[in-house]
Amino acid sequence: ETGVTQSPTHLIKTRGQQVTLRCSSQSGHNTVSWYQQALGQGPQFIFQYYREEENGRGNFPPRFSGLQFPNYSSELNVNALELDDSALYLCASSLGGSEQFFGPGTRLTVL
């Protein structure tokens, strides 16, 4: 196991609702990256946090936002959920720009 944990494992929401996903990074890691993986696709980069600051962002709208805490755990928030937001959300922790270790993911279903 990588030591990266995510919660919850599964989640069902309806359109228009808001969701918060959580990630605990591996001990000693100060960087967390978030990805969205739709069925049959590769993970798509959402954003990265390094020492509590956003350090890079992919092509996702502002309703996708995040936070990193002093202990380097992180949250992904998605507002105004859409059906297309249904996916596996993965977080990956690393020490700066080194190898990324992925958590098991949160499977979000939007009805």
Added chain:
Amino acid sequence: RKEVEQDPGPFNVPEGATVAFNCTYSNSASQSFFWYRQDCRKEPKLLMSVYSSGNEDGRFTAQLNRASQYISLLIRDSKLSDSATYLCVVNMRGTNNNDMRFGAGTRLTVKP
């Protein structure tokens, strides 16, 4: 052109076969490259980084051609346990791995 494009697959090969996956990327400024493996309903795991000089790890060999913006992965003597989806990954921005772009993946099934 997609940022990272892989062979569509799927690849179905017998045990012991040699199989090669290809990947092209669009950003010539990209500095770091990787192959990840993802088992069904599991998280991706790093298989190997890809260096300019090419690198080998047991039965796995990765090559990078910067001029053609092309990455490859060769698996020799395939095992049943190699069955998985192989993801080509390119960092689009410098070497800080803060903008990693994944290909859609190539599915490999190794059969007895």
